[in-house]
Amino acid sequence: MDELLTLSEASEYISKSKETLRRWDNEGKLLAVREPMSNYRLYKKSDLDTLFGGFIDLKIKETVSNYVEPNHKYSVIELFAGAGGLAVGMEKAGLKCVALNDVDKWACQTLRNNRPNWNVLEGDIKQFDFTEYKDKVDVVTGGFPCQAFSYAGKKLGLNDARGTLFYEFARVVKEVNPPICIGENVRGLLSHENGKTLQGMISILDEIGYNVVPVQVLKAIHYNVPQKRERLILVGVRKDIDIQYDYPKPYKRIYNLSDALKKGDLFSSDVPKSEGSKYPKSKIEVLDLVPPKGYWRDLPLDIQKEFMGGSFHLGGGKTGIARRIGWDEPCLTLTCSPAQKQTERCHPEETRPFTVREYARIQTFPDDWQFAGSIAQQYKQIGNAVPVNLGKEVGYSIVKFLNEYYNLSKPK
Numbered sequence: 001m002d003e004l005l006t007l008s009e010a011s012e013y014i015s016k017s018k019e020t021l022r023r024w025d026n027e028g029k030l031l032a033v034r035e036p037m038s039n040y041r042l043y044k045k046s047d048l049d050t051l052f053g054g055f056i057d058l059k060i061k062e063t064v065s066n067y068v069e070p071n072h073k074y075s076v077i078e079l080f081a082g083a084g085g086l087a088v089g090m091e092k093a094g095l096k097c098v099a100l101n102d103v104d105k106w107a108c109q110t111l112r113n114n115r116p117n118w119n120v121l122e123g124d125i126k127q128f129d130f131t132e133y134k135d136k137v138d139v140v141t142g143g144f145p146c147q148a149f150s151y152a153g154k155k156l157g158l159n160d161a162r163g164t165l166f167y168e169f170a171r172v173v174k175e176v177n178p179p180i181c182i183g184e185n186v187r188g189l190l191s192h193e194n195g196k197t198l199q200g201m202i203s204i205l206d207e208i209g210y211n212v213v214p215v216q217v218l219k220a221i222h223y224n225v226p227q228k229r230e231r232l233i234l235v236g237v238r239k240d241i242d243i244q245y246d247y248p249k250p251y252k253r254i255y256n257l258s259d260a261l262k263k264g265d266l267f268s269s270d271v272p273k274s275e276g277s278k279y280p281k282s283k284i285e286v287l288d289l290v291p292p293k294g295y296w297r298d299l300p301l302d303i304q305k306e307f308m309g310g311s312f313h314l315g316g317g318k319t320g321i322a323r324r325i326g327w328d329e330p331c332l333t334l335t336c337s338p339a340q341k342q343t344e345r346c347h348p349e350e351t352r353p354f355t356v357r358e359y360a361r362i363q364t365f366p367d368d369w370q371f372a373g374s375i376a377q378q379y380k381q382i383g384n385a386v387p388v389n390l391g392k393e394v395g396y397s398i399v400k401f402l403n404e405y406y407n408l409s410k411p412k
């Protein structure tokens, strides 16, 4: 269910007056829904986030640095590695990838092309045994695709989860026995099956000897990523270790699309030219009429109706449709296919989707990180990734934890 805010809450959330919000509702710019009994206006939080950057956490006051120097050589096994967003982030934080697994041939090709020395294990995770790494690796990470568990009992055990990819993640953690493990996922895991899926995961990690730190959803915009993307982080700390894990602290500075694509503080040059997909002619004609930061509601009414078809009357903000991104805002979450219907993120000045290299910049991949496969395969790998800079900050938090751990226990 979408979170709803009252008029006062919405006004505070996006720092606009209640009067402005009422006017916008009347003009159709930001539609409220009505509370059935009182008829009071209620606003969908996701609409506010998408349109007005309410997504930004205004309470963050100071910019701090999460950077920590590793005291020892730390190693990571990265499962469900994709094109390496998280792996590159970990590498930037100073962790060495000793093995990476993915079933996707093109993702594995990307990893091999860019890091010929990495040990890329291509194929279904079920086929791989990791016992050779037992007690030799500091962290196991993985963005396992989310699947429901079918169980009737009170508490889910590892064996009950057989057949799911989370089972495989937990199995590898058990085989390797690292001090810390990190799962990453989409926010939707919080509410998947009314929270039962996440609870099941926590109870499985408990069973295999890991305490789960209270789960957090990190907003990439607070970790030097010019994109409103979120990642849920699930951290397990081996039960014999009495050290607190701290999430990376958010930065106040927010980067925008201009920072992503132009020379500046985030990148030392303009984005390199590259291939990209195109919109069909009919979509170009419509999107040509949308201004930067605008969306389908900015179209003339007759075109709105034609473009939206049946969904025109369905209500709700649908603020991601026919959206043109502005230079001075972070990009909306990139999807796996940039010309996909109803999730347009049009370039600010040209009526086209972002190119492959623009996509990679918005995910903070370095310009020299090459993606293998067709254009569609490349977009998919980039769209699936953890933003590199978010991965780097999570990496620092792991380094900090491991430094403390090895200070107290045997030096490596």
Ligand SMILES: C[S@@+](CC[C@H](N)C(=O)[O-])C[C@H]1O[C@@H](n2cnc3c(N)ncnc32)[C@H](O)[C@@H]1O
Binding pocket: 080, 081, 082, 083, 084, 085, 086, 087, 101, 102, 103, 104, 107, 123, 124, 125, 126, 142, 143, 144, 145, 165, 384, 385, 386, 387
């Ligand atoms: C969300 S992506 C991970 C992205 C990656 N963490 C990154 O930062 O770039 C999930 C990955 O899981 C992989 N995957 C799905 N099923 C798998 C399986 N059975 N065995 C291994 N990998 C699998 C997919 O190919 C995909 O690349």
